[in-house]
Amino acid sequence: MFKAIVNKLNPLQLSCSFHTTACLNEVRLLTRLRVVDNSEIGKRAMSEGKPPRVICVYNKQRVGYIGDRVLVAIKGQKKKGILVGLKQTQKVKVPKFDSNNVVLIDDNGTPLGNRIHVPIPTILRTILKERTHAKGADYTKLLAIATKFV
Amino acid sequence: MDNLKVLCSKLIKLRVDHIVTRSAKFTVKYRPPHWYAPKVNVVKDDDLTQDNMQFIKEVISDRNDSQQELESPLVQSISHTSQQWLPTTRRVGLIARKIGNYPVWSNNGKKMQTTLLQVVDNHVIKYIPPEEFKPMLTTERNWREKRKLGCMLVGSETINPSTVTKDYCGLFNSVGMLPKRHLRRFMVSPEAALPTGTPLFATHFRVGDYIDIRAKTIDRGFQGVMKRWGFKGMPASHGVTKTHRRPGNIGSGGEKARVWPGTKMPGHMGNRWRIIRGVKILRVNTKYNVLWTLGVAIPGETGAMCYLFDTVLPLRKLKSSPPFPTYFPSDDLPVEYYDECVHPFSDPTLTFEET
Amino acid sequence: MSLAIRRTTELIGAAKWFLRRDSRVLSTLPEKVEEPPAELTSKRYRRRFFQNEAILETRHAYPEFLPDPNPNWRNSLREKLERADMLERRSQIDIPEFYVGSVLAVTISDPHAQSKTNRFVGICIERKGCGLRAEFTLRNVVDHQGLEVRYDLYDPTIQSIQVLRLEKRLDDKLFYLRDALPEYSTFSFDMDPEILPEGTPIPVNPVQVKLKPRPWLERWERQELKGVSNIEEHLKEKDRVRRELRKTPWEKYDLMKQYRKTIPIEDQSKIWAEVHNQLQQLQMARKKSARKRTFTTPKTQLG
Numbered sequence: 085m086f087k088a089i090v091n092k093l094n095p096l097q098l099s100c101s102f103h104t105t106a107c108l109n110e111v112r113l114l115t116r117l118r119v120v121d122n123s124e125i126g127k128r129a130m131s132e133g134k135p136p137r138v139i140c141v142y143n144k145q146r147v148g149y150i151g152d153r154v155l156v157a158i159k160g161q162k163k164k165g166i167l168v169g170l171k172q173t174q175k176v177k178v179p180k181f182d183s184n185n186v187v188l189i190d191d192n193g194t195p196l197g198n199r200i201h202v203p204i205p206t207i208l209r210t211i212l213k214e215r216t217h218a219k220g221a222d223y224t225k226l227l228a229i230a231t232k233f234v
Numbered sequence: 235m236d237n238l239k240v241l242c243s244k245l246i247k248l249r250v251d252h253i254v255t256r257s258a259k260f261t262v263k264y265r266p267p268h269w270y271a272p273k274v275n276v277v278k279d280d281d282l283t284q285d286n287m288q289f290i291k292e293v294i295s296d297r298n299d300s301q302q303e304l305e306s307p308l309v310q311s312i313s314h315t316s317q318q319w320l321p322t323t324r325r326v327g328l329i330a331r332k333i334g335n336y337p338v339w340s341n342n343g344k345k346m347q348t349t350l351l352q353v354v355d356n357h358v359i360k361y362i363p364p365e366e367f368k369p370m371l372t373t374e375r376n377w378r379e380k381r382k383l384g385c386m387l388v389g390s391e392t393i394n395p396s397t398v399t400k401d402y403c404g405l406f407n408s409v410g411m412l413p414k415r416h417l418r419r420f421m422v423s424p425e426a427a428l429p430t431g432t433p434l435f436a437t438h439f440r441v442g443d444y445i446d447i448r449a450k451t452i453d454r455g456f457q458g459v460m461k462r463w464g465f466k467g468m469p470a471s472h473g474v475t476k477t478h479r480r481p482g483n484i485g486s487g488g489e490k491a492r493v494w495p496g497t498k499m500p501g502h503m504g505n506r507w508r509i510i511r512g513v514k515i516l517r518v519n520t521k522y523n524v525l526w527t528l529g530v531a532i533p534g535e536t537g538a539m540c541y542l543f544d545t546v547l548p549l550r551k552l553k554s555s556p557p558f559p560t561y562f563p564s565d566d567l568p569v570e571y572y573d574e575c576v577h578p579f580s581d582p583t584l585t586f587e588e589t
Numbered sequence: 590m591s592l593a594i595r596r597t598t599e600l601i602g603a604a605k606w607f608l609r610r611d612s613r614v615l616s617t618l619p620e621k622v623e624e625p626p627a628e629l630t631s632k633r634y635r636r637r638f639f640q641n642e643a644i645l646e647t648r649h650a651y652p653e654f655l656p657d658p659n660p661n662w663r664n665s666l667r668e669k670l671e672r673a674d675m676l677e678r679r680s681q682i683d684i685p686e687f688y689v690g691s692v693l694a695v696t697i698s699d700p701h702a703q704s705k706t707n708r709f710v711g712i713c714i715e716r717k718g719c720g721l722r723a724e725f726t727l728r729n730v731v732d733h734q735g736l737e738v739r740y741d742l743y744d745p746t747i748q749s750i751q752v753l754r755l756e757k758r759l760d761d762k763l764f765y766l767r768d769a770l771p772e773y774s775t776f777s778f779d780m781d782p783e784i785l786p787e788g789t790p791i792p793v794n795p796v797q798v799k800l801k802p803r804p805w806l807e808r809w810e811r812q813e814l815k816g817v818s819n820i821e822e823h824l825k826e827k828d829r830v831r832r833e834l835r836k837t838p839w840e841k842y843d844l845m846k847q848y849r850k851t852i853p854i855e856d857q858s859k860i861w862a863e864v865h866n867q868l869q870q871l872q873m874a875r876k877k878s879a880r881k882r883t884f885t886t887p888k889t890q891l892g
Binding site for chain 1: 700703707733735738740746
């Protein structure tokens with residue numbers, strides 16, 4: 085009986101010999117994100133089942149962490165966004181989300197939508213304040229349209 | 235019959251091929267320091283009667299008791315007040331055991347990993363002033379210039395004298411101490427010299443001070459190039475066979491058709507003496523003589539011995555006078571005290587003020 | 590003579606082995622109520638046995654007091670200092686008894702939040718770590734978005750831990766809630782604490798969750814989960830065959846594996862004898878202050 089099963093499986097095992105460990109869930113090039121604000125373009129992209137894809141992460145590691153700026157391809161356009169929730173394992177007291185969330189912004193840091201319909205981690209408040217410079221883009225506008233903090 | 239047996243056993247041990255031949259240019263490469271003596275002794279109980287065993291036990295326990303009652307010689311001598319600490323003086327160090335890691339939290343709510351070091355029963359064994367201290371010349375360096383630092387022998391963990399050799403025991407007997415399991419030399423300035431029998435405590439260092447720690451790293455055995463030097467290895471697939479964790483090329487041809495000295499290759503990893511410099515002390519327990527040091531990079535596994543001394547890093551050197559020549563035992567110290575950046579567990583919950 | 594001595598030492602060794610084995614059974618099967626062996630009929634033995642048993646029972650409520658069983662990391666003095674620190678922290682805030690599957694509300698002081706405090710409610714899906722490293726993970730679904738937050742149990746920024754519903758689930762880890770329908774991990778933030786009458790055993794919630802269709806985060810079918818109802822619906826023939834092949838039925842007989850995972854009963858009773866009294870005293874003090882609070886609140890409401 086056991087031998088029969090093994091024989092049956094042998095060709096299968098040969099075809100799938102790669103290892104499968106738990107994935108890191110990193111946000112890197114070509115990751116699909118979830119738009120969580122109510123901007124027109126974001127809503128349409130999500131409802132059509134064509135979520136945006138990361139085409140650039142603006143940091144040295146090229147792996148997106150919480151509060152990082154990303155360039156996404158959405159509905160044939162290039163838009164900038166800020167990562168507001170990540171699937172990968174986070175530090176203690178920082179929430180880990182079930183999806184990789186992004187809020188679309190323009191070049192000045194002004195969000196395209198006017199409401200975020202999921203909770204936002206509180207640590208983002210500190211991170212975005214640090215990233216905002218007096219003359220550069222003002223990312224803290226994103227905090228104003230958040231509905232809930234966790 | 236018995237004699238014959240003994241003779242036979244002796245004859246078996248004799249080996250004809252074991253003859254040392256010395257070349258004409260024979261030089262001693264390394265001779266241990268004069269205070270070094272072989273330590274481990276195999277005890278043979280066969281020849282001892284029950285009474286004698288009892289007697290030996292009694293003697294050992296008596297000596298142990300007298301050792302326990304030993305008062306710090308600092309009490310009588312006034313030398314500890316007469317000398318002044320200068321930034322250039324070198325104090326004696328401590329012998330400690332690494333007993334594990336656990337986190338403590340800082341005052342701003344951040345978690346810090348700490349390593350616990352227990353200072354085990356440390357006593358000053360002997361001080362050799364710089365004029366008399368003549369170590370074996372192991373390098374070509376010329377030591378003719380005047381030696382400035384003396385040698386201080388510090389021992390830790392008293393052991394049963396019958397388990398060590400006579401030579402090793404004699405080192406301690408000559409100064410009236412019981413043998414210690416760990417013996418270690420520290421180079422100290424002559425003004426930091428301490429009399430024999432001075433106990434050393436964890437309070438020799440203060441919280442907030444930086445220390446250097448010397449210890450043996452974890453023995454990992456013969457390791458490949460990926461673990462030993464952090465090489466990348468080679469791809470797992472794409473036609474690569476049999477060279478997934480190998481170093482690849484180790485040199486080029488042409489005129490230098492050889493492997494350069496110092497090329498990173500597989501070999502024995504760990505079990506080497508390493509010094510980690512500039513480790514901060516966060517917390518001190520005076521009852522169990524335990525130091526909490528910041529970070530988990532102290533070499534060695536749990537239970538390994540390490541040697542602590544004041545740091546030599548120029549920016550982290552001691553700025554004010556530490557307990558000099560060592561901590562003078564007094565009763566006014568609390569059981570535990572903390573660096574100002576540490577949040578003691580007995581303090582109420584941290585709260586942050588609105589700005 | 591020497592033979593006889595060897596015999597006895599062997600016997601003692603065997604007895605020790607049995608004792609250890611008992612302890613292992615104790616620590617691996619927490620629900621099992623042990624009857625005293627029939628030989629220990631004399632009263633004194635019996636009393637001591639029950640006393641020991643009562644002390645040992647605390648290991649379910651406070652599992653983080655047991656050190657890591659890895660012998661390379663054990664050190665009695667470090668463990669002692671660690672336990673003392675844990676008790677110091679416990680004297681500052683009430684860290685209640687809770688299990689995987691209980692619903693908790695955690696308030697922390699958060700420098701990033703506007704009000705400088707942050708409250709999160711969720712179901713505990715994991716407890717791990719020993720000593721001061723102990724941590725637990727809460728999961729909740731807020732606005733149709735699954736969230737998980739990890740906390741250090743002895744973090745001094747935790748202001749309070751409140752148990753809203755004290756219960757256990759059928760499994761030791763509830764990671765499958767990530768792949769389950771969201772209603773199984775949705776808990777409202779203004780949930781009222783459910784108070785169990787004193788002396789009742791911890792209830793086990795027999796709820797079996799429904800998983801979403803594949804793809805899943807892990808191969809749940811291979812983990813022998815009791816709290817999942819519809820795992821077979823989503824499986825193909827291939828997965829069932831694979832599951833049969835990957836089964837390790839011999840592991841429950843692997844005594845060495847069990848031994849390496851647990852602390853022997855002799856060590857455990859020493860540890861509990863050290864901390865049991867203080868834990869009891871802390872609990873009594875909490876109860877007293879809680880009673881006082883319940884008496885005072887209605888008066889203020891009336892006034």
